[in-house]
Amino acid sequence: MINTAFQFEIRFTKILDFSEISRSLLAPFVKLASDVSVDKQNSTEEMTILKFDEDNYLIMVSWDRLVLRGQGEIKTFVKKKSYVEIPFLKILDRIKSIEGFGNIKSFLFATTYVAKLDTSLDNLPKLFKSKIFNDDLEDISSEFSDYAIVMLEKKESGDLTEIRFGPYLNPTDIMNRTIVPLNINRLGDIEFTGVIFEYKNFLKSNEINLDNFSKEEEKSTKIFSDLCKKLRKK
């Protein structure tokens, strides 16, 4: 099981003077980063990107959201004292201390996994058809060579959970997902056929801590493991 990309995004009410204070706000964290860039400078939508190349993640900060994007060993992010706590949630603490800060509105957790299945490229769509669908699918059309399954749960509160999965044919599939890896070269061996799985959970919440991230990671991993078990079952 390889985590090709994950994103933890905290959204808050817009901070109108963010571009004026962002530099002093983020200055202490720059020494931890391998690179810093600023997008849309001096506009209300200014975004600062702190890159942590060696650790395979980056942090984006803008006037309405704080984003952590990473790839690879997601398990090292869920523990106490991990990068989610320092620097990510530390930055959030500093943002919350801004005079013009309102409140946290919601958070989004999204991730993509791929896993190898012991089947050839030709048999992969058949495997999905037999395990997930049934033979009636042939009645619609037998010409298709790829499938995607989408499962959605949308609540009145606005919370949204979305799962997508299907055959993993080649690394191009990874780059066609909603969130892509920061550096696909660092994912290791991804030249195989198997299953690709996307998980997205958007939740309204006023409080954010490491638990939010850990629980989402655990939930997504469990669903994907169960799916792999089902597909591997003879």
Next chain:
Amino acid sequence: MQETEKKIKGNLGLDHKVPVFSYDPFKRHSNLIVKDLSKITYFEHSWRKNFNFNALNEPRHVENLRHFTAYVGHTMAQEEITSSDNHLKDSAQPTITTTDSDDDILPNEIESYSNAEDAGLFLENLFKNKETILNENWDSVESIQSKVISFNEESVYVDCLLDEELKYFESRVFPRKLFNNVTDLDNDIPILMKIKTKPGSFRIDIYPGKGLVNLDLFDLKDGWEELKGRVQDKKLDKW
């Protein structure tokens, strides 16, 4: 890349069949060196006059070099270059190319030292870029808030906050050299430590903690406040 076999005489005068790479590995296909490092045991190239690789053709040297492949394989390079070939297969997909130009750095640096007469210089400059080619997978990564208690010429004594909720601290000692990047090293200054571990290896990075470490967490008065007004906070001078 053409790979052929060649007979060479070893130290003991015996014939050995060895693979020969007929391309100039450092000049034109430098990235492949790293990809196929485990296979490359012998070189034959146009600039042998300037750089004596003949010695490497001897089996005993090859055996010696093999010991070091474990260290080389430790870097990102093998994986990185292997999968960079994927881009070549589908160059019409611009999004697959990396978001930064890390991959270019290694070959460019090798190019500039392709005529070097000193292999040491080549390696030295190669690993100057280790930050861009390393991709170690660590089992555990921790950012620990710390405070310097004292230091001398050899060591720095640090209070490390291991659990913020339980207020669990550990006093640890580190070599002074690790703190050379902290220009204003002094007692009571905050330090942020990044500690990465995996079986057989660990790494510590030290950062000045100003703005990152909350020094209030190190000020433990809680227990004493509770004892105020009770006998326990007074000296036992009658004993």
